Amino acid sequence: PTESHIEILGQRFPRDDYTNITPAIIAKTPLQLHTKPAHPLSTLRELIESAYPDFSHVSTISPLVSPFKNFDELSFPADHPGRAVTDSYYVNRNMMLRTHTSAHEVEMFRKGETKWLLTADVYRRDEIDSSHYPIFHQVEGARIFSTDASALKEVEEDNEHLSSQLASANIIIEDVPHISPTNPVQPKHDPVFAEAITKNLKLSLNNLLLKVFGAAPGLSKDQPLRVRWIEAYFPFTSPSFEVEVFFQGKWLEILGCGVIRQATLDTAGVQNKMGWAFGLGLERIAMVLFSIPDIRLFWSEDPRFLSQFQQGKINVFQPYSKYPSCFKDVSFWLPQEKPLHENDFCDLVRDTAGDLVEDVKKIDHFVHPKTGRTSLCYRINYRSMDRSLSNEEINHVQSQVVRHLQDRFSVEIR
Numbered sequence: 001p002t003e004s005h006i007e008i009l010g011q012r013f014p015r016d017d018y019t020n021i022t023p024a025i026i027a028k029t030p031l032q033l034h035t036k037p038a039h040p041l042s043t044l045r046e047l048i049e050s051a052y053p054d055f056s057h058v059s060t061i062s063p064l065v066s067p068f069k070n071f072d073e074l075s076f077p078a079d080h081p082g083r084a085v086t087d088s089y090y091v092n093r094n095m096m097l098r099t100h101t102s103a104h105e106v107e108m109f110r111k112g113e114t115k116w117l118l119t120a121d122v123y124r125r126d127e128i129d130s131s132h133y134p135i136f137h138q139v140e141g142a143r144i145f146s147t148d149a150s151a152l153k154e155v156e157e158d159n160e161h162l163s164s165q166l167a168s169a170n171i172i173i174e175d176v177p178h179i180s181p182t183n184p185v186q187p188k189h190d191p192v193f194a195e196a197i198t199k200n201l202k203l204s205l206n207n208l209l210l211k212v213f214g215a216a217p218g219l220s221k222d223q224p225l226r227v228r229w230i231e232a233y234f235p236f237t238s239p240s241f242e243v244e245v246f247f248q249g250k251w252l253e254i255l256g257c258g259v260i261r262q263a264t265l266d267t268a269g270v271q272n273k274m275g276w277a278f279g280l281g282l283e284r285i286a287m288v289l290f291s292i293p294d295i296r297l298f299w300s301e302d303p304r305f306l307s308q309f310q311q312g313k314i315n316v317f318q319p320y321s322k323y324p325s326c327f328k329d330v331s332f333w334l335p336q337e338k339p340l341h342e343n344d345f346c347d348l349v350r351d352t353a354g355d356l357v358e359d360v361k362k363i364d365h366f367v368h369p370k371t372g373r374t375s376l377c378y379r380i381n382y383r384s385m386d387r388s389l390s391n392e393e394i395n396h397v398q399s400q401v402v403r404h405l406q407d408r409f410s411v412e413i414r
């Protein structure tokens with residue numbers, strides 16, 4: 001870190017002790033895969049938008065937000081683990097890359113939006129494997145209702161309408177109570193109104209899931225869609241839920257949702273409204289709908305990937321032959337005074353080797369009985385999605401990984 005500033009999306013920011021965004025991440029911030037024509041993530045976004053034709057659809061909001069907006073405005077406690085520099089990407093103490101699309105709830109409501117979908121790239125530091133990537137995409141959806149005397153009737157009428165749509169559908173829903181002692185109504189809320197809104201949320205999302213999973217190619221028409229509702233916790237909703245869908249033999253986590261905390265709406269200046277919000281990850285759904293086996297493929301520029309898709313069409317991806325992988329191990333002693341977080345190691349590898357790393361695994365952890373020093377061994381699986389890698393090239397990348405590890409974390413290579 002010799003430079004005093006960091007440039008991201010055409011803006012310059014001073015570095016400080018929080019700065020942990022790597023060039024590999026910065027390079028991807030302008031790509032906006034969810035609006036790239038014919039990209040699977042863009043097709044899925046439009047499919048979801050088509051389930052909410054009378055909502056505003058927003059998909060071009062910058063990922064740079066203040067930690068206040070990402071966390072505090074949404075009632076995250078000061079000691080929430082998501083705030084840690086090991087879990088989130090910081091430009092500096094005052095600016096970060098959003099970790100979820102909920103970061104824009106207050107701003108959307110403040111603008112007067114009452115029914116909206118917002119799709120965007122979100123960033124979380126994480127391990128590396130075929131289903132985890134530090135950048136992914138979410139759709140946030142929200143609807144707020146007025147709370148005056150005639151409002152309850154409107155919610156109930158909409159619920160009737162949504163129920164009748166579901167009545168003829170081939171769907172099996174495992175439900176939980178709208179409200180329970182562990183998933184309570186907010187103190188300021190009228191329980192009857194809160195129940196009606198929870199019901200509206202569940203009906204709306206069950207209909208969405210029917211539409212999304214009903215679009216899967218080769219899905220047999222008489223096979224029911226199985227949806228499971230689970231009690232959850234989020235700092236900015238109560239009651240809160242998670243939803244899973246049974247697909248290709250597995251329960252998939254699809255989304256989080258709930259009745260919006262009144263504090264959020266108060267901050268946005270819409271004290272007299274009440275409503276629901278949900279947040280859904282696009283990659284996992286797109287992976288099953290399009291049979292895409294590796295999350296890195298979404299970032300591929302290879303025509304053998306991109307040419308298989310058309311905007312608006314869901315088809316089964318035909319994998320092209322995989323190039324061989326190449327494993328390299330690195331073992332080292334940790335410096336006694338400074339810990340090394342697994343996410344720091346993964347970011348260092350990703351920053352050095354880019355998308356050539358498929359997978360990073362810790363294969364040994366050993367504490368020397370006499371000296372008490374810790375030794376770690378990581379196995380890095382190198383494989384390109386687009387071409388065959390030469391041994392020289394991989395040896396070169398691996399030696400850079402080793403050098404960066406020594407320079408930045410003062411480890412002792414074994």
Ligand code: PHE
Pocket residue numbers: 099100101102234237255256257258277278279280
């Ligand atoms: N933002 C939450 C997440 O990323 C999902 C969520 C959105 C939950 C809206 C409730 C309401 O996990």
